Amino acid sequence: MTLAAQLWTDNADVVAEVLANPFVQGIGDGSLDRDLFAGYIAQDAFFLESFARAYGLAIARSADTDSLLSFAELLNGVREELRLHASYAASWGIDMAGVVPATATLAYTEFLLATAATADLAVVCAAMTPCMRLYAHVGTCLDADAAGPYAQWVQTYADPGFDEVASVLERLLDRLGDDTPAVRTAYRRAMRLELAFFDAAFKAGD
Incomplete structure (x- = not known):
């Protein structure tokens, strides 16, 4: 088993928590409150800009051509996601200017x-x-029953093209990494921060 596959398997408990999260379930069946989704889109756009900057730092620190080009390809993928968010903002009237990051968003972006x-x-x-x-996993799991206003979101992440972008990063991890405590800790922390991000998006309406 590859390193990326092993880490994914070892964090199956968090994956299950994410899939069971009411925010994710609400996206899948279309029942999620529109305002909660709008708030999530704004927070996710803020997050993705930091994700892009993290890729930029990785590009600058790459020691070989293959890594540099792979990180550049991944950075381009973030641009496509941001375009999706911009289209949602335009069609749903979401104000993307001056987004105030939530605590969960800041925790994730500062870590990255x-x-x-x-x-x-x-x-x-x-x-x-x-x-x-x-x-990619959430999109695939929700795709068969996706309905309502969030079907496009689900289909974006269920698309094989997105899965391939995720695989590019996993192949980088397999090539550059070893099964070390630092690698395991970073992966696990990111998984928990993902869960916290979805949880915060759902509780924003409380």
Whole structure:
């Protein structure tokens, strides 16, 4: 089993929590409150800009051509996600200007940026892979029954093209990383921060 596959398997408990989260369930069946989704889109756009900056730091720190080009490809993928968010903002009237990041959003972005700036590239990959693989998995799991206003969101992440982008990052992790405590800690922390991000999006209406 590859390193990326082993880490994914070892964090199956968090994956199950994410799939059971009421925010994720509400996206899947279309029942999620529109205002909660709008707030999530604004927070996720803020997050994705930091995710892009983390890729930029990884590009600058890449020691070989293959890594540099792979991170550049991944950065381009973030641009496509941001375009999706911009289209939602335009069609749903979501104000993307001056987004105030929630506590869960800041916790995640600060972790990613600090890791990308200071840690080994293997640890950087471990910190960034859960976001990509988890969204691909969520999209695939929800796709068969996706209905209502969020079907486009589900289909975006269920698309094989997104899965391939996630695989690019996993292959980087496998090539650059070893099964070390630092790699495992970064991966696990990112998974927990993903769960906290969805949880905060749902509780924003409380």
